[in-house]
Every structure is written in C-alpha cells, then in structure tokens.
Amino acid sequence: MLFFHHISLLSCLAGRYQLRRLLGKWHRSTLVFRTSVCATHLRHGSFAASAMEEVLRRTVVPLPAYEIQGKSPPVPESNSMEFINFYRSLETSQKVAFLEKVSQEFGVDHQAVAELALKLVESQKRDAATMLQAEDRLRYYLTPRYLALFGHISRVEGGMKFLLDLRGDVIEALAAKATDSPHIRGLNATLKSMLSEWFSVGLLKLERITWKSPCELLQKISQYEAVHPVRNWTDIKHRVGPYRRCYAFTNGAMPGEPLVFLHVALTEEITDNIQTIFGGRTSQELTEDEKKVKAAVFYSISSTQVGLQGVELGNYLIKRVVRELQSEFPSLDQFSSLSPIPGFTVWLLGLLNQQRNDGRRSKILMDTEWQEIERLVGSPAPERLRKLLSTNEWVHSEQLMDILKPILMRLCSWYLYGEKHRSYALNQVANFHLQNGATMWRLNWKADMSPRGISASCGMMVNYRYFLPDIGANSAKYLRTKVIEASEQILNLVSQFQKNSKL
Numbered sequence: 001m002l003f004f005h006h007i008s009l010l011s012c013l014a015g016r017y018q019l020r021r022l023l024g025k026w027h028r029s030t031l032v033f034r035t036s037v038c039a040t041h042l043r044h045g046s047f048a049a050s051a052m053e054e055v056l057r058r059t060v061v062p063l064p065a066y067e068i069q070g071k072s073p074p075v076p077e078s079n080s081m082e083f084i085n086f087y088r089s090l091e092t093s094q095k096v097a098f099l100e101k102v103s104q105e106f107g108v109d110h111q112a113v114a115e116l117a118l119k120l121v122e123s124q125k126r127d128a129a130t131m132l133q134a135e136d137r138l139r140y141y142l143t144p145r146y147l148a149l150f151g152h153i154s155r156v157e158g159g160m161k162f163l164l165d166l167r168g169d170v171i172e173a174l175a176a177k178a179t180d181s182p183h184i185r186g187l188n189a190t191l192k193s194m195l196s197e198w199f200s201v202g203l204l205k206l207e208r209i210t211w212k213s214p215c216e217l218l219q220k221i222s223q224y225e226a227v228h229p230v231r232n233w234t235d236i237k238h239r240v241g242p243y244r245r246c247y248a249f250t251n252g253a254m255p256g257e258p259l260v261f262l263h264v265a266l267t268e269e270i271t272d273n274i275q276t277i278f279g280g281r282t283s284q285e286l287t288e289d290e291k292k293v294k295a296a297v298f299y300s301i302s303s304t305q306v307g308l309q310g311v312e313l314g315n316y317l318i319k320r321v322v323r324e325l326q327s328e329f330p331s332l333d334q335f336s337s338l339s340p341i342p343g344f345t346v347w348l349l350g351l352l353n354q355q356r357n358d359g360r361r362s363k364i365l366m367d368t369e370w371q372e373i374e375r376l377v378g379s380p381a382p383e384r385l386r387k388l389l390s391t392n393e394w395v396h397s398e399q400l401m402d403i404l405k406p407i408l409m410r411l412c413s414w415y416l417y418g419e420k421h422r423s424y425a426l427n428q429v430a431n432f433h434l435q436n437g438a439t440m441w442r443l444n445w446k447a448d449m450s451p452r453g454i455s456a457s458c459g460m461m462v463n464y465r466y467f468l469p470d471i472g473a474n475s476a477k478y479l480r481t482k483v484i485e486a487s488e489q490i491l492n493l494v495s496q497f498q499k500n501s502k503l
C-alpha cells in the first residue's frame with residue numbers, strides 16, 4: 001500500500017504523463033525483475049520446466065474462440081518483452097528445450113483439430129455454406145498459438161531482429177541435430193512463412209553501398225562477407241570504387257542492417273579469374289568509361305541472417321541489380337557470376353582415399369596419366385599426389401600443373417554437373433545459381449590462386465551465366481526436372497570424365 005501511496009502523491013505533483021512514465025518504468029522494472037528471477041532460477045542449474053511454463057503461460061495467450069476472433073483485447077507489449085528477455089537469458093541447450101516446449105504445448109490444439117476434421121467430413125453431406133463454415137473453422141484452429149505471439153513480437157522495437165535470430169537458432173539446432181522434434185520443424189515453417197511475408201521484396205529497399213555510405217554499413221559489409229574475406233579498408237574501398245558496384249537489401253524494421261548484399265565488377269568481358277577483379281588498377285581506370293562496361297560479373301553474394309534461409313533473397317537481389325545496372329548502362333548485355341566451387345578438393349581427396357582403401361589404384365585417372373604423374377612425383381603416385389593436393393604443394397610445379405589441368409578440369413566439371421544431393425546439384429553454390437535460372441557456363445583454370453581458392457577447389461572457379469531471356473524457363477526446368485543447363489565446354493568436359501574416369 002505504501003508504494004501506491006507514493007504513486008498517488010506523485011501523481012498530484014507530476015501529472016498523469018509522469019505517472020504513466022513512472023508506472024511504465026515500474027512495469028518494465030518488474031518485468032525485468034520477473035525475467036531475471038526466472039533466468040536466475042534457470043542459471044543456477046535448478047533449471048525447471050516450471051520456469052518456462054510460467055513465462056509461456058503469461059506470454060503465449062490462448063487462441064481466442066473462433067466466434068470472437070479479432071475481437072479479443074490487445075495483448076500488452078510487456079508479453080513480448082518478457083518472452084524476448086527470458087529467451088535471451090537462456091543458455092543454448094535451454095533454448096532448444098524452450099523451443100520444443102513452445103512448439104509442442106503452445107502450438108496447434110490437435111484434439112480440437114481432430115474433432116473439427118470429423119465435423120468437416122460430416123458437413124460435406126450438408127449445404128455448401130455449412131461446409132465452407134466448417135472449413136473456415138478448421139483453418140482457424142490449425143493456427144498455432146505461438147503465431148499470434150510472433151506477430152506481436154514483430155511489432156515491438158527490435159522484435160523483427162529477435163525473430164530472425166530465433167529462427168537462426170532453430171535452423172542451427174536442426175542442422176546440429178540438437179533436436180528432431182517434428183513440432184520444432186512446424187514452428188520453423190511457420191516462422192519462415194511469416195518472415196517471407198515481412199521480408200518480401202516489395203517491402204525491401206535496394207541500397208547501393210559506396211565509399212560515402214555510413215562507416216558502420218561498410219564495416220558490416222566487410223564483416224559479413226562470406227566469399228572473399230575483406231583484408232583491410234583499402235580492399236573494401238576498391239570493392240565499392242570505379243567499375244565496381246555493391247548493392248544490399250535492407251528492411252525498415254532493421255535499419256542499417258544489410259540483409260543480403262552483392263558485389264559486381266563492371267568489365268569489358270566476362271572475367272575468368274578473381275585476380276583480375278582484385279588486382280590493382282591503372283590511373284585511367286579510376287574514372288569509369290561507360291563504353292568499357294560490357295559485362296557485369298557478380299563475384300560475391302552473401303546473406304547475413306541465418307534466419308532468412310530459404311527466403312531466397314539472393315535470387316531477388318541478383319534480378320533487381322540486373323535491372324538497376326541495365327538502367328545505368330543501357331549497352332550492358334552480359335551478366336554472369338564468377339563463383340567459388342567450395343567442396344571440390346575435399347570431394348576429390350575423399351575419392352582418392354576411398355579408392356586406396358579399396359586396395360585398387362584409383363580409376364578416376366587413366367593408367368597413362370598415373371604413369372606421367374609417377375615420372376614426376378615418384379612412386380606410389382596416388383599417395384604422393386594425395387599429399388601434394390592436400391597441402392597445396394602441387395601448384396609449385398608448373399610441369400605437374402600442366403599434367404593435372406585436363407584431369408582436374410574434367411573431375412571438377414563432373415563434381416559440379418554430375419554429383420547430386422536429392423537429385424539437385426550437390427554443390428550448394430551451383431544449386432543456388434541453377435535455381436535462379438543461370439547456365440553452368442565456363443569452368444576456369446587458375447581462377448583463384450589464393451591459398452583459400454586452391455584449398456577449396458584446386459584454384460578453379462566457374463561462371464554461371466545469366467542469359468536473361470532464358471532464366472525463367474531454365475529455373476522452372478531445373479526445379480521440375482533437375483536437368484542442369486550447361487554450356488558446350490562443360491558438357492565436353494563431362495563426357496571426357498565419363499570416357500576416361502571411373503568412380
């Protein structure tokens with residue numbers, strides 16, 4: 001009572017506004033106090049489902065009855081803040097347990113759905129209005145309770161970023177097999193669908209990043225870069241300088257946060273190696289000459305939010321940037337990636353090891369090729385070659401590189417074109433561009449001779465070419481039939497593999 005006495009005294013002095021501010025502060029402080037009590041409870045090892053139960057009971061309101069949907073009182077913002085604060089106070093393993101609880105006990109009322117499904121079957125013997133009513137009622141009760149909570153959270157400050165991070169946790173927990181709960185998969189699908197709407201392209205802003213962009217944004221672009229690590233400020237200045245473009249999608253709910261960004265080199269022809277793109281430039285090249293811009297080469301694209309996985313922002317960004325560049329350079333008509341081939345060297349070494357374990361000489365090279373290698377590296381050639389490949393030492397011998405070039409080119413073309421995961425391209429980068437409708441266009445030797453490039457794919461890179469009139473049909477064909485659109489060079493290399501190598 002004493003506390004409220006002070007409040008009433010204060011309200012005379014400070015007026016209603018101050019009262020509201022004081023109560024707001026008090027409310028938030030009790031909220032933080034309550035959450036910290038729960039978290040303390042959890043942190044001290046006396047981790048109990050009851051603490052989660054208590055928070056969830058308070059923050060995940062029951063689904064309003066069908067008859068009063070949309071008419072129930074607004075849920076206080078404090079519910080969202082309590083859920084956010086509590087979740088953030090949990091350890092990783094506790095987060096998985098918490099999400100399992102949310103998805104299983106605060107999702108769909110399965111009993112109610114089963115009963116309504118039976119009523120729907122019954123209703124099909126009745127008139128259309130009754131059947132449609134039954135369908136609508138069933139549709140409503142198929143809504144998980146936590147969907148409304150996520151909707152409320154998306155409207156509080158920082159809530160969108162919280163939901164992205166929460167889905168990132170779910171994706172990582174599923175990938176790490178920390179859970180195999182089908183309910184969590186359902187929660188992931190619900191969140192993905194909500195995020196796909198909130199981050200639909202129409203709600204995103206395309207921003208061109210230049211040297212004049214805010215320092216913080218340039219810093220984030222450098223930190224999030226997932227393909228060619230940024231070495232220093234000179235490097236990032238080069239990447240946004242003349243004959244270069246960098247574009248990002250941003251969302252008003254997360255200002256200053258690039259969701260996905262694309263680096264483009266503007267060149268006279270489609271570049272076949274990354275050294276040219278990162279190499280120094282002559283003084284003439286410090287100002288752009290539009291007549292020299294004939295090709296746009298996408299040499300890096302990075303998504304920054306794990307939580308947006310599956311929302312395909314990269315595809316939309318590439319298409320949007322193509323339009324942007326076409327309006328800036330009307331004569332521009334060649335669009336291609338210059339892409340890394342992560343996983344090829346590991347795949348090749350795995351093959352060589354496996355064929356050694358089978359006690360037979362690897363058949364991925366012809367006998368004559370083994371003999372040629374043996375003359376250079378000594379015997380046993382497979383052992384020697386495996387060691388040279390796994391330590392990158394093979395690139396120090398021009399002679400050995402010349403012998404290995406046709407072999408590695410045909411093996412790599414098969415890795416990209418022939419190796420599959422669920423019938424789609426095994427290589428994720430290939431799958432990404434092929435899904436977008438690109439053509440597997442050119443495999444390039446000595447394309448990335450950095451240690452990273454040699455370790456990843458024996459120094460090779462690939463151009464996925466975007467023939468604009470064909471990308472719609474190519475994408476549909478690939479997604480439907482898994483057939484890869486490839487150039488004559490790739491298909492010739494693949495047929496050389498099929499003729500000369502045995503897996």
Ligand SMILES: CC(=O)SCCNC(=O)CCNC(=O)[C@H](O)C(C)(C)COP(=O)(O)OP(=O)(O)OC[C@H]1O[C@@H](n2cnc3c(N)ncnc32)[C@H](O)[C@@H]1OP(=O)(O)O
Nearest residue numbers: 226299300301302303309310311312313314339428431432
């Ligand atoms: C110029 C270039 O080609 S650079 C090489 C591509 N960039 C990278 O590898 C950096 C790391 N990867 C990423 O940042 C993102 O995965 C991107 C930008 C490639 C794709 O992101 P989004 O557009 O959001 O795509 P989304 O998450 O919907 O996945 C689409 C496809 O991208 C591919 N992909 C997904 N994760 C990765 C990853 N970590 N690395 C590479 N490709 C990936 C998959 O093939 C995926 O198809 P799937 O969902 O059927 O498996």
